[in-house]
Amino acid sequence: MRTVLRRPDFRLLFGGLVASMTAESILLLALAIWVKELTGSSGLAGATIFAIIAPMTLAPLVGWVVDRYPRKPLFVAANLVTAALLTPLFAVGDRTDLWLIYLVAIFYGLSYITLSAALSGLLRHLVPAALLADANGVLQTVRQGLRLLGPLAGAALYTAVGGGLLAGVAIVGFVAAAVLVGLLRVTESPRPRPGRSRPDRPAGAARCGYCPRGCTQPSSAARRPRRPSRWSAELGAGLRYLADEPALRRALLGYGLGSLVMGFSESLIFAYVDHGLRRDAAFVGVLVTVQGVGGLAGGLVSSGVIRRVGEVGALAVGVALFGSAALTLAHPNLWLGCAALLLAGVSLPLTMVGLHTLIQRRTPAPLIGRVAAGADAVISGPRAISIGGGALLVGVVDYRLLFVAVGLVTLLASSYLWGGRRLSPSAQPAPDGPAPVRRRSPTGAP
Numbered sequence: 001m002r003t004v005l006r007r008p009d010f011r012l013l014f015g016g017l018v019a020s021m022t023a024e025s026i027l028l029l030a031l032a033i034w035v036k037e038l039t040g041s042s043g044l045a046g047a048t049i050f051a052i053i054a055p056m057t058l059a060p061l062v063g064w065v066v067d068r069y070p071r072k073p074l075f076v077a078a079n080l081v082t083a084a085l086l087t088p089l090f091a092v093g094d095r096t097d098l099w100l101i102y103l104v105a106i107f108y109g110l111s112y113i114t115l116s117a118a119l120s121g122l123l124r125h126l127v128p129a130a131l132l133a134d135a136n137g138v139l140q141t142v143r144q145g146l147r148l149l150g151p152l153a154g155a156a157l158y159t160a161v162g163g164g165l166l167a168g169v170a171i172v173g174f175v176a177a178a179v180l181v182g183l184l185r186v187t188e189s190p191r192p193r194p195g196r197s198r199p200d201r202p203a204g205a206a207r208c209g210y211c212p213r214g215c216t217q218p219s220s221a222a223r224r225p226r227r228p229s230r231w232s233a234e235l236g237a238g239l240r241y242l243a244d245e246p247a248l249r250r251a252l253l254g255y256g257l258g259s260l261v262m263g264f265s266e267s268l269i270f271a272y273v274d275h276g277l278r279r280d281a282a283f284v285g286v287l288v289t290v291q292g293v294g295g296l297a298g299g300l301v302s303s304g305v306i307r308r309v310g311e312v313g314a315l316a317v318g319v320a321l322f323g324s325a326a327l328t329l330a331h332p333n334l335w336l337g338c339a340a341l342l343l344a345g346v347s348l349p350l351t352m353v354g355l356h357t358l359i360q361r362r363t364p365a366p367l368i369g370r371v372a373a374g375a376d377a378v379i380s381g382p383r384a385i386s387i388g389g390g391a392l393l394v395g396v397v398d399y400r401l402l403f404v405a406v407g408l409v410t411l412l413a414s415s416y417l418w419g420g421r422r423l424s425p426s427a428q429p430a431p432d433g434p435a436p437v438r439r440r441s442p443t444g445a446p
Contacts, residue, residue: 004134009126009184018142020079023173025146027086027427029156030166030249031101036270036281038095043391046267046279050387053263055113056380062113063238063373067366071122072184074279079178080117084112086174089167103276105118113373118164120372124360126184133311135359144295147197159227206351235406238370242378248360248371250420251355252378258378258413263386264327264345264393268406271399274333290338294345299347302353313421316336316414318350323410329401355379359423 003008014051028049036045066074084109088100091300127135157166242248273283298318305314327342355375393402 004127004131005137006206007127010135013122013126013185014138014142016177016184017119017139018078018295019180020082021139021143021146023142023170023177025149026157027166027170031105032266032270033281033284034092034157034217035098035101038098043267043395044098045270046391046394048101048105048173049263049266050384050391051102051298052109052112053151053380053384053387054379055109056384058110058368059117059373059377060236060239061118062110063370064119066114066117066369068438071118071125072181075118075122076112076178076182078111079174082108082115082177083174084169086109086167086171092164098301113376115370116376117373120356120360121365121368124368129240129361129429132360133303133306133353136353136356137299137349138358139427140298140302140353140407144292144299144345145347146292148287149292175179199233204396238372238374239291239378241363241367241371247312247358247420250360250423251315251358251417252375253313254413254417254420255315255319255351255355256378256382257416258322258410260386261344261409262294262322263265263383263388264390266387267390267394268329268399268402271394272329272332272337272403275399277334277337287337287341290305291341291345291348294342295348296345296357298346298349299353305350306354306357310421311354311361311426312417312424314350314354315358316417316421318354318419320414321347322348323407323414325407325412326403327407330400330407332400355390362424371384401414406419 005014032045032048035041035048039045086104088104091097092100123132157169172258242252269284269287270281273279273281273287279284302314305317309317325340325347328336328343356372359372359375360368375427390402
């Protein structure tokens with residue numbers, strides 16, 4: 001991690017992301033607590049997170065837009081728009097204004113997809129492939145470390161002065177991120193524009209088969225000719241690439257299976273605190289802070305885990321830790337709960353760093369926005385369903401039984417991921433230049 005932090009360009013990006021991640025850490029949990037206080041419902045509080053994740057269904061469209069514009073200006077603009085989208089929170093006064101919180105959450109979800117997809121492409125331009133795991137590890141360490149103070153600060157500020165001040169602090173964070181990233185000097189290749197083809201490909205270079213206008217890097221799965229250029233083909237290029245690339249396909253199937261139940265925890269944690277620990281909703285902030293301690297440790301070790309078992313292996317380890325945490329939370333005990341949240345905290349950066357690094361290393365640069373956004377959609381679709389299902393089930397099924405179900409399904413998903421760990425050796429470089437010559441088996445498989 002020290003190597004990547006010595007790079008001046010990465011340090012500037014790092015400063016901007018710290019500002020925006022600080023805003024997120026104090027705001028997102030506070031929105032759920034705000035809804036809980038206004039309504040008294042754990043299900044409606046969990047539905048706040050559902051409102052943020054639901055726009056992931058539009059991820060292919062967002063990724064298509066991201067791939068058509070330079071990453072840095074788009075990232076700056078998205079931060080400024082996010083700051084503007086938070087202003088309706090100043091008008092929330094009582095339960096009748098609950099729709100404003102959900103509206104902001106939905107638009108923030110769209111903004112999050114845009115920022116995430118643009119960031120993946122920006123990192124590819126700033127950081128060599130060999131340092132991508134370290135760069136993602138640094139960012140996840142900070143993101144998870146902010147859970148140590150952010151949720152408590154957000155809960156304390158909400159309790160003291162309400163949600164308006166929280167919205168103001170978050171707006172300042174996103175504006176600061178836009179300013180810092182705007183100072184970054186990045187040289188990017190031209191984006192294709194409507195009605196114009198990309199520049200001529202170098203002699204001997206092949207099309208990837210996923211961009212109708214033609215990027216110059218074929219993947220291991222892109223050897224068959226594609227149909228002529230159409231906007232619908234461009235829109236679906238990221239999802240096709242995810243389906244055809246073996247390591248990405250395995251990662252998304254396994255993680256997607258786990259996500260079918262992992263979202264239950266967004267509502268279950270409120271029921272766990274309310275019915276299990278007999279404490280008020282603001283105590284969720286304490287548990288999330290404990291989770292942040294685990295997240296800090298997970299971020300620090302994530303790049304090392306990837307070097308030992310590869311990106312898919314790191315995903316398997318992360319999902320297994322989450323499953324173990326869910327089984328532990330089935331028994332309401334404060335000390336066991338803290339241990340479980342520590343495990344869940346370690347799991348988050350392992351899965352995020354593993355998935356993001358895998359995408360950045362295995363995806364051609366002209367496709368990375370669509371692939372990153374498509375991966376978010378594939379993961380977040382099941383997760384959104386599970387959050388919505390958890391918000392409904394928590395009112396009719398014992399939360400302890402639901403935690404057991406989460407644990408069993410995620411451990412099954414982890415086993416599937418672990419079986420595919422050899423698909424992603426960590427030394428695999430990102431496909432930036434001409435593809436290496438590959439030998440085929442007698443059956444024609446790569």
